[in-house]
Amino acid sequence: MEQKVDTRSRILDIAEAAVLDKGFEATSIEEIVAGAEISRGGFFYHFKDKNALARALLERYIETEDALYDDLFARARELNDDPLHCMLIGLKLLAEMLEEMPKGHPGCVIASTAYQDRLFDEGVRDLNRQAILGWRKRFRGMLEEIAAKYEPREPVNMDALGDMVSGVVEGGLVLQRALREHNNASEQIMLFRTFLKLLFAPKPN
Amino acid sequence: MEQKVDTRSRILDIAEAAVLDKGFEATSIEEIVAGAEISRGGFFYHFKDKNALARALLERYIETEDALYDDLFARARELNDDPLHCMLIGLKLLAEMLEEMPKGHPGCVIASTAYQDRLFDEGVRDLNRQAILGWRKRFRGMLEEIAAKYEPREPVNMDALGDMVSGVVEGGLVLQRALREHNNASEQIMLFRTFLKLLFAPKPN
């Protein structure tokens, strides 16, 4: 039982690193089994095909990402009870976290699968969709709390504003991947933070 | 001579549509030659391998994208000479353009290649990089013009702010791809526009 869990998650670890490094299609089962020191048969014992691997990878990724957001904004809330300040602190923490990663954030599995989605079945695509909708809901909730207290200085679509957190992170990750820089995502988050500050700043009367 | 150009760009047309639809790796040479009604030999006569195809695709994409931005902001400038208003009009036009595409924007080749970049050689990756750096320069220039006239209400990193245009578009495209919605990118651009409005709004004294 221990070994089962062990091998399976070892496969996932190796696969995740490889997929984030060079993309799903470019990662061969051969190199995964070599890295995990198992046989090809062993791989197919755990995952019926590459699609099943993709699904497991996505599930795990979304779970840890969600946990990370939970933790981040819980800490922010401890530091300040005001919804706006809590959001601003949370974003700052997120930006710092992204920046502290020595090689930069590995890149988001979401975007990576979104652009290769025909390789996957409907289930995987739906997982992807649900993850983003989940983040929309999460951030939209936080933003509405803010808006209830501080009237926005310009009219905004709250769903879109909630999406902007994911969008800015995804976009930043695309940039830093393509540019081979390492702090674009965190800078983009900080700009979004500035946007929120301006949007919800109390009107000078 | 005519036929050469004709066949080559016919290949590129078919390949571009297929790549944007399902990703580079998922597009087989078989289907490209079937679509273009040529033989496999004919394909390899024009492109020595898939990498050469990717490069040509990227070059063409970047060229048209640049031309589009040129055109868009030239029209915006005609409508209003003030740098801030010109930028705001240009962004509005961009958002409208994205929205008018019936099936939504096909998705950006940049992001798609960024997440599969190990399939390509250094040249293709560099092309990608240069394109984004070009956009950074373009938008940074426009933003500096604005900042010279309207003092920003919050300190911002101008390179990052220039990148935010690309980032917001790329991020929006990732979202609409994954969500299967069709106006996320344009909404994200409109939010960025609101950000600029707030950032450069003249201070009430």
Added chain:
DNA sequence: GGTCAACTGGACTCGTGGTACAGTGGGAGA
């Protein structure tokens, strides 16, 4: 009539995904 660019078409190699299945080693339960 000869040359060359732009192909066609077929045969072949190689890497990768995926199937099938027989066998094995070790731990848990009877």
Added chain:
DNA sequence: TCTCCCACTGTACCACGAGTCCAGTTGACC
């Protein structure tokens, strides 16, 4: 201690797509 089953190993095999090689064809133009 025997048995069973889980978690594999190892091998053989197929399909498919990328890429190579090359011999031959067609049409334009000098």
